[in-house]
Amino acid sequence: xxxxxxxxxxxxxxxxxxxxxxxxxxxxxxxxxxxxxxxxxxxxxxxxxxxxxxxxxxxxxxxxxxxxxxxxxxxxxxxxxxxxxxxxxxxxxxxxxxxxxxxxxxxxxxxxxxxxxxxxxxxxxxxxxxxxxxxxxxxxxxxxxxxxxxxxxxxxxxxxxxxxxxxxxxxxxxxxxxxxxxxxxxxxxxxxxxxxxxxxxxxxxxxxxxxxxxxxxxxxxxxxxxxxxxxxxxxxxxxxxxxxxxxxxxxxxxxxxxxxxxxxxxxxxxxxxxxxxxxxxxxxxxxxxxxxxxxxxxxxxxxxxxxxxxxxxxxxxxxxxxxxxxxxxxxxxxxxxxxxxxxxxxxxxxxxxxxxxxxxxxxxxxxxxxxxxxxxxxxxxxxxxxxxxxxxxxxxxxxxxxxxxxxxxxxxxxxxxxxxxxxxxxxxxxxxxxxxxxxxxxxxxx
Numbered sequence: 076x077x078x079x080x081x082x083x084x085x086x087x088x089x090x091x092x093x094x095x096x097x098x099x100x101x102x103x104x105x106x107x108x109x110x111x112x113x114x115x116x117x118x119x120x121x122x123x124x125x126x127x128x129x130x131x132x133x134x135x136x137x138x139x140x141x142x143x144x145x146x147x148x149x150x151x152x153x154x155x156x157x158x159x160x161x162x163x164x165x166x167x168x169x170x171x172x173x174x175x176x177x178x179x180x181x182x183x184x185x186x187x188x189x190x191x192x193x194x195x196x197x198x199x200x201x202x203x204x205x206x207x208x209x210x211x212x213x214x215x216x217x218x219x220x221x222x223x224x225x226x227x228x229x230x231x232x233x234x235x236x237x238x239x240x241x242x243x244x245x246x247x248x249x250x251x252x253x254x255x256x257x258x259x260x261x262x263x264x265x266x267x268x269x270x271x272x273x274x275x276x277x278x279x280x281x282x283x284x285x286x287x288x289x290x291x292x293x294x295x296x297x298x299x300x301x302x303x304x305x306x307x308x309x310x311x312x313x314x315x316x317x318x319x320x321x322x323x324x325x326x327x328x329x330x331x332x333x334x335x336x337x338x339x340x341x342x343x344x345x346x347x348x349x350x351x352x353x354x355x356x357x358x359x360x361x362x363x364x365x366x367x368x369x370x371x372x373x374x375x376x377x378x379x380x381x382x383x384x385x386x387x388x389x390x391x392x393x394x395x396x397x398x399x400x401x402x403x404x405x406x407x408x409x410x411x412x413x414x415x416x417x418x419x420x421x422x423x424x425x426x427x428x429x430x431x432x433x434x435x436x437x438x439x440x441x442x443x444x445x446x447x448x449x450x451x452x453x454x455x456x457x458x459x460x461x462x463x464x465x466x467x468x469x470x471x472x473x474x475x476x477x478x479x480x481x482x483x484x485x486x487x488x489x490x491x492x493x494x495x496x497x498x499x500x501x502x503x504x505x506x507x508x509x510x511x512x513x514x515x516x517x518x519x520x521x
Contacts (some may be wrong), residue, residue: 080105080256084119093120097127102147102225104132113137164370171292172284174242175396178266182220182232182245191221193231193315196254197322203418205322213321217296217314218426222247224310227258227265230239238351244291244313245341254315254415295337308357309333310349312340312409316360319411323422333358342371343503346380353385356461361391362409363399369407370396388465442508456506460499463513479515486514 082104093101103118105111117137119129132138159235186195197210220232230249236242247265250260257430258311263284270277284290295314306327311317320335327334329397338344341362361373370393377389395403403412424491425513472488495509 080133082113082117082138083107089436090121091115091118091128092127093118093122096120096122096126098122098126100126101128106261115359122244127273144506161315169287170287171241171243172287174245174263174284175278175280176242178262179220179234179242182222182234182262183218184221184223184515185222187221188214190223190229191231191253192229192252193248193250194221196252199253201415203252203417203420213289213318213325216299216326219318219320220245222262222265225265227260229368230258230260233295235293235295237293238297238300240298242320243293246291248315256315270291281353291339291343292347294348294351295339296335297334299334299353303327303334305330306332306334308352308355309335310352310357310359310410311335311337312344312362313337313411316409323414323417325423329398341369341372342387344376346383347356349380349387350384353384355388357387357389359389359391360410362407363381363404364397364407365404367396367404376474386469388461390461454511456499459510460496460506463510463517464492464496466517467513473520477516479512479519483512485512485516492516 083104084102090099091101091103092099098120100121101118102121104113104114113132114137117130117132120126127350192228195208197205198207200312218236219232220234222228222230222232227247227249231245233246233248234242235244245259245262247262248256251257263281266281267277267285270281279369282395294319309317309320309324311320314337317337319333320333324333324335326332338348342359343365344359358376360375361369364370370391376392377391380507381387381389395413398407472492474488476484476486478484492513495513499506499509
């Protein structure tokens with residue numbers, strides 16, 4: 076069958092770089108008569124909402140030029156044919172449609188929790204069951220909920236609530252009795268299937284919500300940032316890991332305790348997600364991956380985030396990269412998979428047991444997990460050192476000597492600061508004296 080049009084979009088899934096947005100989402104036109112591509116500017120970007128570039132050879136004169144040339148009516152087409160651009164005018168970003176708050180609140184009914192497998196596991200089935208009072212606090216803290224019925228009955232809900240209290244998305248997770256994931260969904264999908272299966276029309280808010288592209292558009296736990304403005308952030312991938320971190324290290328009741336947040340998945344460690352963390356100290360714990368790919372990707376992103384978010388400091392923890400077994404890397408395990416093997420009570424004091432209470436298989440090398448995880452404890456001295464280091468890195472120190480007291484002069488400020496920070500980090504010297512002198516130096520500079 077002959078094609079109605081000579082110039083058509085290339086068939087198949089192959090994509091090219093768009094000449095306008097430079098994303099690899101561009102479908103080019105081909106000449107069905109010759110089998111060759113048209114000049115590289117002819118095609119359509121499938122990022123219709125964010126780019127909208129489409130150059131049609133039938134609408135800008137290219138098709139007519141080809142016809143004229145082949146019929147001897149026109150000179151040769153210029154090598155660099157530059158037709159007028161047909162790019163759509165930039166559109167303002169669409170306002171987010173929030174998840175209906177009343178529908179979200181229905182997941183929080185107290186009577187549902189006794190059927191919530193994830194929550195009941197925390198009470199009864201993990202190797203070291205948690206204090207019920209702590210679990211209850213964490214439920215309220217992150218507003219964890221339950222799916223009471225249907226094909227996701229007994230699943231836990233992890234709501235993504237932004238810094239202004241708007242519900243952006245509600246993730247639904249089903250777990251087995253070992254708290255391993257058996258199913259993942261979102262509450263908007265669960266509701267849509269319920270309405271469709273029962274022959275009911277979806278509410279207007281749900282239709283509008285379903286039609287937007289980006290739904291998980293904030294951090295898990297983001298709603299807590301204003302309540303805990305001074306706490307250091309522990310940033311992980313999955314909400315479950317943030318919950319475990321809080322259960323092990325405690326709620327951020329003091330400034331030297333972590334506020335645990337999650338990005339959602341590997342690709343969600345993005346600038347848009349971390350913007351609300353500007354000005355904070357953020358410790359990042361990537362999931363394991365084969366050959367350390369995730370760690371390297373997140374490390375590179377973190378450096379770029381620091382450049383674009385002045386006053387923010389990201390520190391990636393790599394102890395799992397050094398200590399993990401190959402099987403753990405392949406399975407993509409994270410810090411939660413190590414924590415759950417340990418007694419949470421040992422993490423509520425400064426004294427950490429140096430030997431794991433869970434026996435390790437004899438055919439695998441033993442990993443001193445408690446000793447490694449001890450590095451997670453937020454030491455007030457190290458926090459102060461981080462803040463001072465961040466301050467001195469953000470300014471240009473003077474070259475001339477500075478008298479910080481009538482009897483003490485710092486001859487080379489830049490060299491002194493670097494040496495003092497190293498001494499504090501080592502813990503081998505009088506850290507109090509170094510901290511005091513750095514504080515005095517900052518006061519003199521200010």
